[in-house]
Amino acid sequence: xxxxxxxxxxxxxxxxxxxxxxxxxxxxxxxxxxxxxxxxxxxxxxxxxxxxxxxxxxxxxxxxxxxxxxxxxxxxxxxxxxxxxxxxxxxxxxxxxxxxxxxxxxxxxxxxxxxxxxxxxxxxxxxxxxxxxxxxxxxxxxxxxxxxxxxxxxxxxxxxxxxxxxxx
Amino acid sequence: xxxxxxxxxxxxxxxxxxxxxxxxxxxxxxxxxxxxxxxxxxxxxxxxxxxxxxxxxxxxxxxxxxxxxxxxxxxxxxxxxxxxxxxxxxxxxxxxxxxxxxxxxxxxxxxxxxxxxxxxxxxxxxxxxxxxxxxxxxxxxxxxxxxxxxxxxxxxxx
Numbered sequence: 001x002x003x004x005x006x007x008x009x010x011x012x013x014x015x016x017x018x019x020x021x022x023x024x025x026x027x028x029x030x031x032x033x034x035x036x037x038x039x040x041x042x043x044x045x046x047x048x049x050x051x052x053x054x055x056x057x058x059x060x061x062x063x064x065x066x067x068x069x070x071x072x073x074x075x076x077x078x079x080x081x082x083x084x085x086x087x088x089x090x091x092x093x094x095x096x097x098x099x100x101x102x103x104x105x106x107x108x109x110x111x112x113x114x115x116x117x118x119x120x121x122x123x124x125x126x127x128x129x130x131x132x133x134x135x136x137x138x139x140x141x142x143x144x145x146x147x148x149x150x151x152x153x154x155x156x157x158x159x160x161x162x163x164x165x166x167x168x
Numbered sequence: 169x170x171x172x173x174x175x176x177x178x179x180x181x182x183x184x185x186x187x188x189x190x191x192x193x194x195x196x197x198x199x200x201x202x203x204x205x206x207x208x209x210x211x212x213x214x215x216x217x218x219x220x221x222x223x224x225x226x227x228x229x230x231x232x233x234x235x236x237x238x239x240x241x242x243x244x245x246x247x248x249x250x251x252x253x254x255x256x257x258x259x260x261x262x263x264x265x266x267x268x269x270x271x272x273x274x275x276x277x278x279x280x281x282x283x284x285x286x287x288x289x290x291x292x293x294x295x296x297x298x299x300x301x302x303x304x305x306x307x308x309x310x311x312x313x314x315x316x317x318x319x320x321x322x323x324x325x326x
Binding site: 011013021032034035056068069079099107108109160 | 172173174175176178186189190191192193195196197198199200201211215218219222224225226227228229230231232233234235238239240245247259260262263268269270271272273274275276279281282309310311312313314315316317318319320321322323325
């Protein structure tokens with residue numbers, strides 16, 4: 001098995017699940033009964049649609065159902081990828097600690113390429129200013145004792161979309 | 169492609185609305201009516217506020233965020249060292265791929281960072297080879313996830 005975290009079992013999706021997810025890829029409509037609209041498109045009951053969505057949420061196939069906000073449009077413009085060099089034996093402990101910070105939206109252990117890239121823990125911090133992100137980095141460093149880290153700020157957002165159902 | 173978009177003007181109610189829509193979207197027959205109850209607004213008022221926020225670009229969409237691990241698929245983070253004068257050309261080429269979900273220019277010698285999600289590991293590797301060949305960029309890092317500690321993309325607007 002490759003290094004990636006295929007710990008989660010692949011969920012079984014029935015035809016209705018797939019149809020619902022495909023239709024929902026572009027989001028719900030701004031009408032009074034958006035789920036009824038989807039139900040009509042697929043040819044099932046509104047109740048079915050809502051039930052399937054809830055089940056997919058329970059199964060973890062849907063991580064979250066809600067608005068995807070363009071944070072850069074609402075003042076949350078600083079986006080720092082903070083990469084940490086963590087001794088292998090401490091990765092789990094440090095990863096968990098970093099994840100506890102509410103300002104951290106993503107936290108991963110990634111593969112290193114000895115001699116070219118040695119930072120193994122990645123954390124994304126979004127904030128209203130670079131200063132704020134730097135402060136969070138400092139807090140994390142103090143809390144974990146990891147001093148070898150770099151803040152890599154985003155300069156331009158070229159693309160930002162969600163993960164769809166590829167090739168279905 | 170934008171450097172820094174203009175912020176959308178929002179009042180207190182808009183902020184509360186965004187927060188509810190992000191954190192606790194009601195999965196009911198009439199979700200906007202339900203949100204209206206929480207904000208003491210009529211369904212129509214909720215909808216017109218939401219429409220404006222969409223139009224202004226504050227909201228990308230309302231729908232499911234999928235866990236690709238649960239629906240199969242392989243994903244990775246790629247970092248490239250792109251000569252500054254080529255950055256836009258290369259970024260545009262990368263953007264065209266539907267397998268690319270996030271693409272950022274960053275303040276580092278590795279200045280282009282993007283995520284790739286493909287149907288499976290084999291497709292992912294082929295895609296990386298195609299990218300190397302078509303862009304001609306040799307200095308490329310493939311940094312797949314070994315372990316996920318957190319993935320919770322929510323913000324505080326209030």
